Amino acid sequence: MSITHSLTTSLSSSSSAFLAPSSFNSRGQVSLPVKSVSICKCVATPEAETAYKTGVTRNPNMGKLQAGYLFPEIARRRSAHLLKYPDAKVISLGIGDTTEPIPEVITDAMSKRSHALSTIEGYSGYGAEQGEKPLRRALASTFYSDLGIEEDDIFVSDGAKCDISRLQIVFGSNVKMAVQDPSYPAYVDSSVIMGQTGLYQKDVEKFANIEYMRCNPENGFFPDLSSISRPDIIFFCSPNNPTGAAATREQLTQLVQFAKDNGSIVIHDSAYAMYISGDNPRSIFEIPGAKEVAIETSSFSKYAGFTGVRLGWTVVPKQLLFSDGFPVAKDFNRIVCTCFNGASNISQAGGLACLSPDGLKAMRDVIGFYKENTDIIMETFDSLGFKVYGGKDAPYVWVHFPGRSSWDVFAEILEKTHVVTTPGSGFGPGGEGFIRVSAFGHRENVLEACRRFKQLYK
Amino acid sequence: MYNSSICSFMFSTNILQPRMVIARLSCTLKTHQNVRIGHCTKVPRNVNMEKLQHGYLFPEIERHELMHLEMYPHANVIDLGIGDTTQPLPTIVTSSMVDFVHGLSTATGYKGYGPEQGEKALRKAISVTFYKDLGIKPSEVFVSDGAQCDITRLQLLMGPNLKIAVQDPSFPAYIDSSVIIGQAGKFVDKAGKYKNIEYMTCGPQSDFFPDLPTISRTELIFFNSPNNPTGHAATRKQLEQLVDFAKVNGSIIIFDSAYSAYITDDSPKSIYEIPGAREVAIEVSSFSKFAGFTGVRLGWTVVPEELLYSNGFPVVHDFNRIMCTCFNGASNIAQAGGLACLSPEGLRAMQTLVDYYMENARILVDALTSLGLTVYGGKNAPYVWVHFPGSKSWNVFAEILEKTHIITVPGSGFGPGGEEYIRISAFGQRDSIIEASKRLKYLIYQEQN
Numbered sequence: 001m002s003i004t005h006s007l008t009t010s011l012s013s014s015s016s017a018f019l020a021p022s023s024f025n026s027r028g029q030v031s032l033p034v035k036s037v038s039i040c041k042c043v044a045t046p047e048a049e050t051a052y053k054t055g056v057t058r059n060p061n062m063g064k065l066q067a068g069y070l071f072p073e074i075a076r077r078r079s080a081h082l083l084k085y086p087d088a089k090v091i092s093l094g095i096g097d098t099t100e101p102i103p104e105v106i107t108d109a110m111s112k113r114s115h116a117l118s119t120i121e122g123y124s125g126y127g128a129e130q131g132e133k134p135l136r137r138a139l140a141s142t143f144y145s146d147l148g149i150e151e152d153d154i155f156v157s158d159g160a161k162c163d164i165s166r167l168q169i170v171f172g173s174n175v176k177m178a179v180q181d182p183s184y185p186a187y188v189d190s191s192v193i194m195g196q197t198g199l200y201q202k203d204v205e206k207f208a209n210i211e212y213m214r215c216n217p218e219n220g221f222f223p224d225l226s227s228i229s230r231p232d233i234i235f236f237c238s239p240n241n242p243t244g245a246a247a248t249r250e251q252l253t254q255l256v257q258f259a260k261d262n263g264s265i266v267i268h269d270s271a272y273a274m275y276i277s278g279d280n281p282r283s284i285f286e287i288p289g290a291k292e293v294a295i296e297t298s299s300f301s302k303y304a305g306f307t308g309v310r311l312g313w314t315v316v317p318k319q320l321l322f323s324d325g326f327p328v329a330k331d332f333n334r335i336v337c338t339c340f341n342g343a344s345n346i347s348q349a350g351g352l353a354c355l356s357p358d359g360l361k362a363m364r365d366v367i368g369f370y371k372e373n374t375d376i377i378m379e380t381f382d383s384l385g386f387k388v389y390g391g392k393d394a395p396y397v398w399v400h401f402p403g404r405s406s407w408d409v410f411a412e413i414l415e416k417t418h419v420v421t422t423p424g425s426g427f428g429p430g431g432e433g434f435i436r437v438s439a440f441g442h443r444e445n446v447l448e449a450c451r452r453f454k455q456l457y458k
Numbered sequence: 459m460y461n462s463s464i465c466s467f468m469f470s471t472n473i474l475q476p477r478m479v480i481a482r483l484s485c486t487l488k489t490h491q492n493v494r495i496g497h498c499t500k501v502p503r504n505v506n507m508e509k510l511q512h513g514y515l516f517p518e519i520e521r522h523e524l525m526h527l528e529m530y531p532h533a534n535v536i537d538l539g540i541g542d543t544t545q546p547l548p549t550i551v552t553s554s555m556v557d558f559v560h561g562l563s564t565a566t567g568y569k570g571y572g573p574e575q576g577e578k579a580l581r582k583a584i585s586v587t588f589y590k591d592l593g594i595k596p597s598e599v600f601v602s603d604g605a606q607c608d609i610t611r612l613q614l615l616m617g618p619n620l621k622i623a624v625q626d627p628s629f630p631a632y633i634d635s636s637v638i639i640g641q642a643g644k645f646v647d648k649a650g651k652y653k654n655i656e657y658m659t660c661g662p663q664s665d666f667f668p669d670l671p672t673i674s675r676t677e678l679i680f681f682n683s684p685n686n687p688t689g690h691a692a693t694r695k696q697l698e699q700l701v702d703f704a705k706v707n708g709s710i711i712i713f714d715s716a717y718s719a720y721i722t723d724d725s726p727k728s729i730y731e732i733p734g735a736r737e738v739a740i741e742v743s744s745f746s747k748f749a750g751f752t753g754v755r756l757g758w759t760v761v762p763e764e765l766l767y768s769n770g771f772p773v774v775h776d777f778n779r780i781m782c783t784c785f786n787g788a789s790n791i792a793q794a795g796g797l798a799c800l801s802p803e804g805l806r807a808m809q810t811l812v813d814y815y816m817e818n819a820r821i822l823v824d825a826l827t828s829l830g831l832t833v834y835g836g837k838n839a840p841y842v843w844v845h846f847p848g849s850k851s852w853n854v855f856a857e858i859l860e861k862t863h864i865i866t867v868p869g870s871g872f873g874p875g876g877e878e879y880i881r882i883s884a885f886g887q888r889d890s891i892i893e894a895s896k897r898l899k900y901l902i903y904q905e906q907n
Contacts, residue, residue, distance in 0.1 A: 051737075051764065051766060051770070052705070052737045052764070052766070053708070053766045053767065053768055053770055054704075054708045054709065054710050054737075054738060054765070054766060054767065054768060055677070055707065055708020055709070055768050056616070056620065056677045056678070056708065056710050056767055056768060057620070057677075057767065057768050057769075058767040058768070058769055058771050058776070059615060059616055059617030059619075059776070060617070060619075061617055062615065062617070062776045062779065065779065069779065069782040069783045071782075072782050095571065097570040097571045098570045099568070099570065100565075100568065101562065101563045101564055101565055101567075101568040102562045102563050102568065103563065104563045106563075107559050107560060107562050107563040110562075110791065111556045111559045111560060114555040114556045114791070114795075115552055115553075115556055117546060117547045117552050117555075117750075117753075117754070118549045118551070119546055120545075120546055122546070123544070123545065123546040123547065123750070124753045125542040125544065125750070125752040125753050125885075126540065126542045126752045126753055127753050158603055158755070158786075158789070159786045161784070161785065161786045162784065162785055162786065164784075165614070165783075165784035165785070169610070169614070169638060169639075170504060170507070171501070172504030172505070172507070172640070173618065173640065174502065174505070175501060175502075186783060186784075189783045190783060190784060193614060193783065193784070194614075195617070195618065232500075232501045232502075233501070259499075260497065262500070263498070263499045263500025263501065264499065264500070265499050265501050289497075292496055292497040292499075293497070293499060305562075305568070305570065307570040307571045307786075308562075308569045308570050308571055308572050308789070308790035309562070309789055309790060310603070310786065310788070310789040310790075319496055319497075320499070321496075321497070321498045321499060322498070322501055322502060322503035323498055323499060323500050323501060323502050323503070324498075324502075324503055326503050331503065331504065331507045334507065334510065334513060334514065335638065337513070337514040337517050338514045338606075338610075338631060338635060338638065339606070339607065339609075339610035339631075339635060339638070340606065340610075341603075341606045341607065341752075341755065342753070342755065343755070344603070344753070344754055344755040344789040344792050345753035345754060345755075346555065346559070346754060346789065346791050346792070347789050347791070440570075442565075
């Protein structure tokens with residue numbers, strides 16, 4: 001449902017020229033991102049001839065970005081599809097947006113906090129930008145007990161995506177980044193915006209000055225670290241979005257050692273850690289030595305369905321130091337105090353309730369539901385003879401379509417089954433030939449989508 | 459810049475930080491005795507972070523408050539420092555949030571990710587409520603989690619290769635975010651200014667509006683009206699001059715209207731009341747001060763379609779990209795509350811809140827004026843700007859805190875133009891404001907005799 005909102009908003013927020021029928025070809029072989037850029041230029045040129053222009057130069061980093069951000073782009077194509085088939089019952093397994101209600105034990109706490117704000121004794125204004133103390137304490141004891149992470153190492157935020165951007169601001173423009181390839185596009189895009197990269201190289205589909213660490217079935221979705229040139233910052237998501245691969249203890253130990261040897265900082269994104277089924281580490285801080293090289297960012301979005309409520313956190317250990325010995329946490333604290341004003345106090349009340357015994361059980365139940373969805377999708381593609389990855393430790397299924405363009409597969413599935421997926425190349429060049437299928441959905445929708453997949457590919 | 463011994467000393471200093479005595483946490487980094495300098499990464503510290511002077515102003519004040527409470531554990535401290543709202547939210551607003559939250563636990567009422575730009579109904583309500591007849595469309599309104607976050611996102615959008623102008627004094631987030639992004643040069647201690655930032659002096663001699671003919675051209679002009687800390691609301695004529703100035707210079711105004719609900723005279727409440735502003739101005743605003751959403755977190759930014767870069771590219775497209783990439787939308791609960799604020803009943807309730815704080819401001823102004831002090835602001839903003847000629851503002855702050863247990867804000871925290879002034883916030887319970895007025899009267903009466 002929120003996808004519909006996003007669609008409408010995209011329509012209203014874009015220039016109408018974006019949606020001129022003659023510009024859109026849902027089956028076009030031309031790379032969509034390039035076409036979008038062309039559309040932008042077309043929009044600008046006529047206005048430039050007649051309209052007043054400021055003397056402010058456009059930020060060249062913004063100019064480096066290719067196309068819009070991936071998920072609004074998918075929403076736009078979904079919208080175009082609905083224009084073509086107004087009666088289609090579209091099922092969205094594209095963006096990883098949670099669909100099940102938030103458990104009552106959690107919403108009750110948020111209701112109580114909302115009501116309290118209308119009382120003199122219960123009203124609270126600005127909170128500490130780092131988050132409310134009881135919540136920081138609960139996060140430390142729930143997710144990091146026995147790992148040496150203390151409550152004052154934890155910074156509560158309005159979501160991991162916002163924290164990624166704030167971390168990029170801490171590090172500034174003069175650092176080199178490494179990302180898993182494929183990986184969540186916000187790491188690369190925020191790096192471009194910050195000025196850490198060169199131009200986009202179309203031939204290899206990469207930005208210059210970013211180290212893309214290929215993760216594929218051949219290497220167990222973990223990079224061959226011996227072939228990576230030294231980066232300052234390593235964004236590492238485990239369980240990974242989009243592949244679903246969770247790094248083993250041995251792999252994370254290698255990663256920490258690699259960072260130590262190179263004097264790098266790992267930003268470990270553990271947004272899907274609660275989906276891990278086996279004994280793989282759920283936090284980078286389970287690895288000895290990680291506190292000297294790593295930051296961890298996480299979120300309540302996928303655990304508690306807080307995608308619209310907005311609550312996450314970042315751990316910056318005191319032991320993590322810049323090359324001159326200055327603590328990274330001190331700079332992050334400064335950024336949080338200057339560029340942020342704290343997460344919503346109502347969301348924080350909800351987060352605290354999540355970490356109660358009842359709240360934790362409720363979250364595990366919701367996660368269990370989505371994992372069952374994942375199993376259904378896995379079994380479907382497996383039975384159709386596809387090579388299927390992920391699924392075990394993440395609510396995403398990564399399906400291989402060898403030899404095919406992932407945008408073509410995306411378009412084919414949308415056209416013929418009215419199901420939205422996510423093309424793998426949207427996550428980087430290493431995603432080509434795959435599509436990501438999200439398991440977030442109502443059970444009947446997941447079952448129906450799987451029936452349609454079987455109809456299409458049997 | 460930092461070597462091991464300095465770090466060791468710093469850690470030692472932090473150990474001496476007082477224990478937490480109030481709910482809000484000090485921003486000072488805490489550590490423990492057993493921490494030693496261990497592995498350093500080879501990642502260089504961001505040179506822009508190194509340029510920053512001191513911590514951010516408001517945590518610094520809080521640090522002073524903590525030290526004061528350590529010294530006087532039983533003191534009844536009244537906080538008129540940070541502009542933090544104190545009155546409960548109206549029931550019409552909280553009940554809409556309660557209803558929305560309840561819906562989140564139902565199959566039909568659950569909502570996940572919203573559009574990063576904000577819910578359509580709220581964008582429309584903002585454009586109709588605040589920009590009626592000013593030509594602002596819902597698609598030009600971007601809902602956020604607060605003005606301070608939007609200021610940073612705008613700075614990120616504009617990038618490091620430009621120059622900003624700010625009112626002096628003004629809200630420190632404009633300058634600090636400029637330093638952080640890399641737009642500013644080094645801090646010059648003697649002048650109290652960063653290089654490459656144009657400080658537009660706003661003092662009583664120029665009616666708190668800059669003398670524009672003396673201002674060098676910059677790409678961005680941050681302009682806050684009603685102004686924090688001075689409380690001055692620019693007149694229509696002044697804003698016309700500002701828009702003309704931006705037009706002639708090809709600059710972009712970032713107009714902060716966070717306090718516009720407090721305007722009581724006929725000063726414009728939005729920059730878009732000025733013809734031509736759509737081509738030169740962005741407006742940032744917030745529910746914090748007129749709805750008490752300081753902890754709930756909701757604001758908005760307006761970026762008109764006619765605002766273009768020098769190459770003709772619309773700024774609104776880039777801002778949309780920043781919102782989609784670096785943000786995931788304001789809390790849907792806060793948005794439900796915001797929508798309720800903009801109902802007829804909600805707006806009446808907001809006005810009651812604003813009136814309450816303005817009565818507080820009047821009480822403070824009357825008390826201080828009766829003592830013969832020169833007092834500005836308080837008329838169109840919930841801040842009072844008091845002149846202490848010849849005195850250092852941090853010294854006045856320290857003296858007031860020491861002798862009356864009242865937290866204020868030293869004017870120099872808002873820039874060099876704030877020296878010799880103190881900002882006193884009118885956000886507080888009525889009885890606290892009355893008590894603070896009595897204490898200030900007593901103190902200043904003592905000083906005068």
